[in-house]
Amino acid sequence: MTEQGIRTTCRFCGAGLELSLIDLGRQPLANSYLPDDPAAVAAEQRFPLHARVCQSCWLVQLDHDAPAENIFAHDYAYLSSYSDSWVAHAGRYAEAMIARFGLGPASRVIEVASNDGYLLRHFVEAGIPVLGVEPAGHAAEVARGRGVDTRVAFFNAETAAGLAAEGIRADLIAANNVLAHVPDIRGFVAGFPLVLAPEGVVTFEFPHLLNMIERVQFDTIYHEHYSYLSLLAVEAVLASAGLRVFDVGELPTHGGSLRVFACHQAAAHPEAPGLAVVRAREAAAGLGSPAPYAGFAARAEALRAGFMRYLAEARAAGATVAAYGAAAKGNTFLNYCGVGRAEIRAVADRNPQKQGRLLPGSHIPIVSPEALIGMKPERVVILPWNLKDEIAAQLASLRAGGSRFAVIDASAGGGVAEF
Secondary structure, eight states: OOTTSBOOBOTTTOOBOOEEEEEEEEEOOTTOOEESOHHHHHTOOOEEEEEEEOTTTOOEEESBOOOHHHHSOTTOOOOGGGOHHHHHHHHHHHHHHHHHHTOOTTOOEEEESOTTSTTHHHHHHTTOOEEEEESOHHHHHHHHHTTOOEEESOOSHHHHHHHHHTTOOEEEEEEETOGGGOSOHHHHHTTHHHHEEEEEEEEEEEEBHHHHHHTTOGGGOOTTOOEEBOHHHHHHHHHTTTEEEEEEEEEOGGGSEEEEEEEETTSOOOOOHHHHHHHHHHHHHTTTSSGGGTTHHHHHHHHHHHHHHHHHHHHHTTOOEEEEOOOHHHHHHHHHHTOOTTTOOOEEOSOTTTTTEEOTTTOOBEEOHHHHHHHOOSEEEESOGGGHHHHHHHTHHHHHTTOEEEEEOTTSGGGEEEO
């Protein structure tokens, strides 16, 4: 690290970080929503948001670490249960894991970064003992209220050693959408073997770097995500902790994710066909070379220009523009574009903890979906594009009244797709 806090070496292998993927400038923390108060706005902090590529292990990563304690505070606003589709995804995961690995009342399931218990509650309902490990105190409180046993802690080797000393071993560990969230990725994965039963399985879900690059999903880059993951890099990271990947599934979540299955090196789980499929996809795309990373920043700039044209055309037509989804990816996008409440009147969100506050950076006010419907905006930009169908269904009355919905889409002409 330099004196200015910029990382010059890879957070996993220590090689130099010389290849830039994209520099999104200085941005506020994407999930740090502000009270509608001038003093809070004036005190808002911004941190560098620059993704680089390690040309040794091919881990894509931020070159600056925003403090984790600033991100995952007690009042961390993201609660998974406010997305119906995400809760349904968790339910399907639980059913599949119970069936595939024969889990029952004598088993134990641990989830790392268990949030508000949205996933573990499905195992509780099936009569399977669970334990959540969650750093955000408020989310843990919500989980406990749902009957999900939860410890407030960051998961790492020290935490895992403490659980192991209590005799806790897991037949299944779920670590979904958390591997990217840890600044010390090597130290994080070192904890899993300590609490994993000899034939136990750990699953990791994460947005697939290949999709991010191909679809120009730069808005998935924010301080909470320290790393951007390929199977190529993840296999090396897990091997450093004595874990062997034996299967990979491709998922539609978050614009295209991977579900990686890993076990102890000596465990009996045979290698499944999905592993070779994803390895081949990444090799064909050249993820182990500089080529696919070149030009990403220019493609992001083209999307920004397209969105600004869309807003200008709406303004010229006298159309009111609002947005839906006070989501982290939307905050990255809006701050990269330099958009504020002059361009977007308000953003709606189902989470009451966000309502009445301001988006970080852009300071656009957050309202309830009912308030948004009452505004009758002519155009609504759905910021969490991965949930566009779910959100459009919730806003059916607006569509019936003539409102037009839009998402940012690199495959669309001009980078904005109306539907």
